Amino acid sequence: MDSLVRTVTALSVRNVTRTFGGLVAVDDISFDLAENEVLGLIGPNGSGKTTMMNLISGALQPNSGEIRLYRDDITRSRANAIARLGIARTFQIVRMLPSLSVLENVAAGGVFGHDRHWGRELNNRAFEVLHRVGLEGAENNPISTLTYIDQKRLELARALISNPRVILLDEWLAGLNPTELQTGIALIEELRTEGRTVVIVEHVMDAIRSLCDRCVVMNSGAKIAEGTPAEVLADAGVITAYLGDDDA
Numbered sequence: 001m002d003s004l005v006r007t008v009t010a011l012s013v014r015n016v017t018r019t020f021g022g023l024v025a026v027d028d029i030s031f032d033l034a035e036n037e038v039l040g041l042i043g044p045n046g047s048g049k050t051t052m053m054n055l056i057s058g059a060l061q062p063n064s065g066e067i068r069l070y071r072d073d074i075t076r077s078r079a080n081a082i083a084r085l086g087i088a089r090t091f092q093i094v095r096m097l098p099s100l101s102v103l104e105n106v107a108a109g110g111v112f113g114h115d116r117h118w119g120r121e122l123n124n125r126a127f128e129v130l131h132r133v134g135l136e137g138a139e140n141n142p143i144s145t146l147t148y149i150d151q152k153r154l155e156l157a158r159a160l161i162s163n164p165r166v167i168l169l170d171e172w173l174a175g176l177n178p179t180e181l182q183t184g185i186a187l188i189e190e191l192r193t194e195g196r197t198v199v200i201v202e203h204v205m206d207a208i209r210s211l212c213d214r215c216v217v218m219n220s221g222a223k224i225a226e227g228t229p230a231e232v233l234a235d236a237g238v239i240t241a242y243l244g245d246d247d248a
Helices: 049-057 079-085 102-112 119-132 148-160 178-193 205-211 229-233 236-243
Strands: 009-020 023-034 038-042 064-069 087-089 166-170 198-201 214-219 222-227
Touching: 009 049, 023 049, 023 064, 023 214, 023 222, 038 049, 038 178, 038 205, 049 079, 049 087, 049 166, 049 198, 079 087, 079 102, 087 148, 102 119, 102 148, 119 148, 148 166, 148 178, 178 198, 178 205, 198 205, 205 229, 214 229, 214 236, 222 229, 222 236, 229 236
Parallel strands: 038 198, 038 214, 087 166, 166 198
Antiparallel strands: 009 023, 009 064, 214 222
């Protein structure tokens, strides 16, 4: 008899709604993220994906519903508290600390995140993750010397330094040229191989197909499909949401 494999739920989103005045940006969304799973959160522009990421990370709070990180209810928690519980993220627009060096930018994540480091341990850990993402030799450089892909690498290193339980990548591959895109996909693939638990918001469908175990598709704030990448990308409702009725 085969042994049973128990799935541990790392993140649970239940009936979450967020409005801005009369606009319903996230409309009664529910999904689970299993430990060691890579989940794609996809949909057309304006579908509510980044708002959902902001709700998970604590940048926003929902009007209703519940969000749990393992057993912790983080629905009303502040962003700094959620970071310490183990959620790290990147942003659509890369956010650097321009007055600090590359090493210092990464070290900031090791002070305020899930696993916190100090002194020599912090410095060593920052060197380690910079090498991990391919930025060895750039540790003492100013931010202004970094190319766009290297800024993306740095932001990923800053998320990784605290050894988060869940990583949120919000269009991390956006704006990369074809060569950089392949480098970026390879980096995320390494996270997958390591068994990291990741939510990816992305428009690059080749990345979604190759990286994600499952996808949740949003449109106009609502969830319209959930399943494997192959299943959701073949769904008639998803095709209509992306292409419109005339092309579906």
